[in-house]
Amino acid sequence: MKDFVIPWDEKDIGTPAKSGAPVTLSIDGFEVTVPEGTSVMRAAAQAGLDIPKLCATDSVEAFGSCRLCVVEIDGRRGTPSSCTTPVAEGMVVHTQSPKVKKIRRGVMELYISDHPLDCLTCAANGDCELQDMAGAVGLRDVRYAAPEGAGIANHFEARDTSGETNRAWLPKDESNPYFTYDPSKCIVCSRCVRACEEVQGTFALTIQGRGFDSRVSAGAGFDDFLSSDCVSCGACVQACPTATLQEKSVIEKGTPARSVVTTCAYCGVGCSFKAELNGDELIRMVPWKSGAANRGHSCVKGRFAWGYANHKERILNPMIRDRIDEPWREVSWEDAIEFAATRLRGLQEKYGQKSIGVITSSRCTNEETYLVQKLTRAVFGNNNTDTCARVCHSPTGYGLGQTFGTSAGTQDFDSVEQSDIVIVIGANPTDAHPVFGSRLKKRLRAGAKLIVIDPRRTDLVKSPHIEAAHHLALRPGTNVAVVSALAHVIVTEGLYDEAFIRTRCDWDEFQQYAEFVSDPRHAPEAVEELTGVPAAEMRGAARLFANGGNGAIYYGLGVTEHSQGSTTVMGIANLAMLTGNIGRPGVGVNPLRGQNNVQGSCDMGSFPHELPGYRHVKLPEVREIFEKAWGVEIDPEPGLRIPNMLDEAVEGGFKGLYCQGEDILQSDPDTKHVAAGLAAMECVIVHDLFLNETANYAHVFLPGSSFLEKDGTFTNAERRINMVRQVMKPKNGYQDWEVTQLLANAMGGDWTYTHPREIMAEIAATTPSFAGVTYDLIDARGSVQWPCNDDSPDGTPLMHVDGFMRGKGRFMITDYIATEEKTGPRFPLLLTTGRILSQYNVGAQTRRTENSIWHEEDLLEIHPHDAEVRGLNEGDWVRLASRSGETTLRAHLTDRVTPGVVYTTFHHPDTQANVVTTEHSDWATNCPEYKVTAVQVSASNGPSDWQEDYAEQARKARRILPAAE
């Protein structure tokens, strides 16, 4: 069973794993059995017989350039490199013959003759493979030196003793904010170049020149690392055996002495990292090779952008104020909790039990989220709990619930390695889910085909060694029409998988669906004008998907954040069922979750209509479980969703909110409406690391703890429950679950948790899909994918293998209904929004790191044609207006967007892209329609009145009174 025993030993065994029939050979007299295709080097390492190496590392394929790993093999001539020699049955290998030992020492002597001997002051001292190998081969002497008077022949001395310049010496490249490239220490092993190609797939690095002139080079000759295509994922730094590519944090602080495996707190990929520290000082985050989501890879956010945890703007003391126009007053935890509890109870007495609620966070742990929804259900006595998943993947919950029976991606990320044809719709994984993006690109380079459905030409459409077979550049808001057109082709051309449908789905519902979708009004030709996608492209894409082998669909918020978001999710599920692409590796329906714990926060009962495990509050048998566990009566009526809370607040019926780890003012649509709702409340409690935008309207600020400071679990987009481990103590004094418990107990909760493992035990006891989950199990296995219970004690990598969660798969009729948000003479363009690689969500974390070097402001992408008719040039300030509001930002002219479509990100509060977005939302879930806003763009002189007023209000709202003497 895969990963049943976690290889806690992270030793680099030289070349990647292979799968194949067992092959037995002899290495230094020991019998070793390994899969066919394995290298001699790997086989030897697995037997504990490490062969010296420099250019080999097990994250990339063998290269055979350093010649340090040579061996002798009986019956073969010469001394082959063990990294490039596959094992063979009966092979007899000698790793330490006098001949190979002599060769290795000679090779090392040559390497060292062109390497500075400043080991004691080198940043890689103690963490350098060159140093280790010099020791391993017993190098004792370096005989090579330039003849007298012949000038310098090395790469590491800037000048000779006479002061003459060494033209082969290159200065350190310190342009990247997180790592340096020091050419003088480079041994040109190509590990960085290969990691950039094979692992990351960016192809930013190359070896320039030949022979003695060979140098690692980022981009073209005039580039440095920052100006090149480098995306700062860290794969090259990870692969480098010397100090050539070195984290700046290690250079500044020294090599780390201890490490803790934990889980990244950025996107829904949920990468495992080793936090490497000295004491409680974090030195670096290194991707964990055994992490089942990331398999040793990382992106610029998880690998490097953790400095926010120590940022000077982090708030460490609780603060309160009576009114939001007053400055904050720092108080003790006791006083802050007492103030909050008294106010909330007072509001309930005055305005009713349902006048207060909570928002749980997809950035917090499962345990923290569980407690926040428990707070409202068991202590406040209502179901007014919602989560930021409302504004991202709530349609996934509804759509997949209706069709398959549960809200979850069907696959693990490893599945993509077996896909033949992949549809990516409304997602931009190379920016928003970078590690999955790299894994997908790797599979595409190996031959899988790709269909991209997106209004923008994302990087996946065409980038080095990747090209989509079809890019359906649809008009924003027409997803349902395109998905139904694809289904139309599959059904009318008889390309569907009848055997699968007959056995796995409801045949009557399929026939109704087939009749619906066969109607000529769904034909690609009929919707060509509406969608803007050529009919031939749609037909080609449908045929490719239906006939192309294992077909997988990955989707993101470009699907869900529409007035028909839930309908599109159902349409996607229909496509997968039609083509029989459910229930085995390489296929499936895979929502790419935006934040680290979107899946978990939904699982934990954050939604106002359902208790943990997606069970509706109306069901008495479900309520009974929790009523017994909590000793309270649970309201059988659904509570308020976030937009409903704000509406109710404006009307005066919703008065108090506890908002954990979520910045609704910046991230939710129609900022003015959100601000009005918050301003109408009498007790807003913000629990966060920073004084975020929502805190401008708060009366209580409870300092949060970072993911480095807490224990708990995150559940990623694969339903994988990963452990978050405390690597340092909370700088604010409490982990977030402890703060929620303090508040609950101040309101009579009587909670007695002493560790998050006890909270998980309560989750397991009440929620069938988590019944088998314990911290011990996760510790032993590294991670576990739910459902994990008596039926599947080891978890469930693939869902719906033998049958759907709901029994038979259900085809849903998905008719296209145009959004109310329409372009017209006043607002002729369509705005769509998204993310960029270096920033994350509202930017609260990444803006407080060096990542801002890549993206210091939100830009408006506009097609050159649309710009020209408006007289706009690159970099101009432009006014972006919708019927909700207006803002200003700078224009970036690009043909990535089609004429008629503009695009921006929402990472910066001073842009406030959401001033422009509307209150339109998904019909089923009220997920906001971020992706379609009718706008006008025109020239501008600078910030709008709203932006200036907002900045002034924010400045005043953030004032903190000096602590009393």
Add this chain to the structure above:
Amino acid sequence: MAPEKMVMMANQIAGFFHTQPGDDQAAKVADHLNDFWAPKMRGQLIDHVEAGGAGLDPLVIEAIGMVRQPA
């Protein structure tokens, strides 16, 4: 909630169930409202229908008898 917004949300739900097969669309609209709308919102909708139901899709009006009255 502003009445126009409530009417739009209810009509969106009706819009979806109009497209669904069977003859129980009104019941499905009512189920959806019962499952996802908080009691106060349902009460507002019921009041709006009783006041004439201006702007509402006829399917919502048909469904309203099956919408649970808030306690």
